[in-house]
Amino acid sequence: MRLSRYFLPVLKENPSEAQIVSHRLMLRAGMIRQQAAGIYSWLPLGYRVLRRLEQIVHEEQQRAGHIPLLMPTLQSADLWKESGRYDAYGPEMLRIRDRHDRDMLYGPTNEEMITDIFRSHVGSYKDLPLTLYHIQWKFRDEVRPRFGVMRGREFLMKDGYNFDLTKEDALHAYNRHLVSYLRTYERMGLQAIPMRADSGPIGGDDTHEFLVLADTGESEVFYDSRVTDIRLGARDIDYDDKDQCRGVMEEFTALYARTDETHDAGLFEQIPEDRRRVARGIEVGQIFYFGTKYSEPMGALVATPDGERVPVHMGSHGIGVSRLVGALIEANHDDKGIIWPEGVTPFHAGIVNLKQGDADADAACEGLYAALRARGLDPLYDDREERAGAKFATMDLIGLPWRITVGPRGLKAGVVELTSRRTGESEELAPELAVARIAEIYAGL
CATH class of the missing domain: 3.40.50.800 (Anticodon-binding domain)
Structure with a gap:
């Protein structure tokens, strides 16, 4: 591309509304333009980075055997009422009515819709395991959107959903996602640390979120300094090998790393003092196992080899693709501007x-x-x-x-x-x- 023919509206001065480095540099470098609070147009340079990240996510998801599809941004409220989450989700959900007075919503996540797709087309254990994912725009009506794309209302997200016959199989899917996410972040030039976390409105008892250490992070994190020395590197992973995926998961999670929501001061103090670290982190992804939380009330059943019909075990797994742009800049910049890792450069x-x-x-x-x-x-x-x-x-x-x-x-x-x-x-x-x-x-x- 010749710069004389490109659209790159760089700014010489720091924008007054930008509170953190990534927001300031994305505006100055002509990557984004705010259209409303927490809603941005992605200008050509920013769009190129966004698409590079999206491509890496697609490649690593499909490398792990996951199948892409695309679900709409608008969803029927009936599905959410069926699962019991419509009234429980909170004011972050943007609720609307169409011209026929039907309750609709701008999807903040897709557990209900993917479960509806599954139950309409899959009825036998022979079709399992199955993991479907898409990369789509989401909307969560943050009460105070700030920090540019780090805390926006509209954002691009990869969300995937696994369907398995047993809990054991579903936990293998959980471990497989953890490994695929680590490989994804490494390709982007990021070290994202998996930390035991709170499941929030998604639900379930097993969940890890992935955080990039940065001074502007919204979460306080407590961790053993040795966790930052672990790398997946060029290690070959057989995603069908349950023992190998579980081993990688255990190698990362054996060392203490928690967000402030799940921090255990007693366990933290058992770490040698010279290895204890307290910092802040930016969440860039999260994985969940929630069993039959959605499949049971929504009737997503499959026949077992014995002919019994049982609800499938499920999990969901998200990567904040647009948020990653901001996280990358927070982790890679100096006083002159951005420093892109080679894997994601525009x-x-x-x-x-x-x-x-x-x-x-x-x-x-x-x-x-x-x-x-x-x-x-x-x-x-x-x-x-x-x-x-x-x-x-x-x-x-x-x-x-x-x-x-x-x-x-x-x-x-x-x-x-x-x-x-x-x-x-x-x-x-x-x-x-x-x-x-x-x-x-x-x-x-």
Whole structure:
């Protein structure tokens, strides 16, 4: 993409309404625009990041054997009345009536709708296990929406639902989701710590939420410092292997890590003092096992091998896709702007032409642009008639991981400058070697 033809409405000044870093930088970098309290338009740069995150989530869900579908944003209140949650959910639910005076709602979650789909089409244990998921916009009418996309009213979320014959099978689905989520966050360049949590209005006794440590987190967290040393890494996971999935789950959850809602001061004090940590965290996902909470009242029954009809065991699993954008920025920024991890960057590299209009510089930039695209990469070429300082400031603000700087002086020596946004280190390389270096970095992801 050529910056002269792109829509990137960056701001020079910090917006007064932004209270935290991610909100401020998303506004300044031209990623979002507020349309109403807690409701945002995603501008081109922000939309690219959102779609990259969505793609990673899709890939890891399907890698774990989960099947995508798409459910609507509006739901019939009748389903929620059937489950008993319509009156219990609270004022966060946006309730509306259509022109036929039927009670409707803008879905905050989809347990009822997915259960209705299941009971309409599945009636035998032979069709189990089954996990369905979608990525869809949700609405929760927060009383005080704030912090940009971190605490918005409208948000993009992946929610998945497993259906299993027995509790044992459903707990395997729970462990499988925990592992798939850890792999998802690692691909995004995040370390999200699973913590025992409160189930809230979803229900159930087994639940973990995933938190990214950040000063602006809404939850206070207490944890053993060793939990931050555990990585899934390149470990191969057989998602059908119950023992392997349970082992990974136990390795992460054996160490103490709790939110303030479930914190046990006595257990925490048993940890050696030098390993006790108290911090704040941003929730970016949660998994639940809730058994037959929805299947029993809604009649989601299947026939067992003995012919008995029993309610299926269920769980639900959510990742806040749009919230992750804010969490990533909170975890990856400096005083100049955003620092995107390679796995989620909106563009793989930036090209800065220090002397637009110079024949040699223009030709070199065009060559780099074409070479990166030929490697399957997506560069952002700053070809504007703008001073060098402004171009560098824009690249630092939007946070692309790598920048190639092209100028007449370097070209006379046959080199361009390759700079890492994260470390600030620069290296002079021949143009073709700079392209090869960037291609090698992304090939390893």
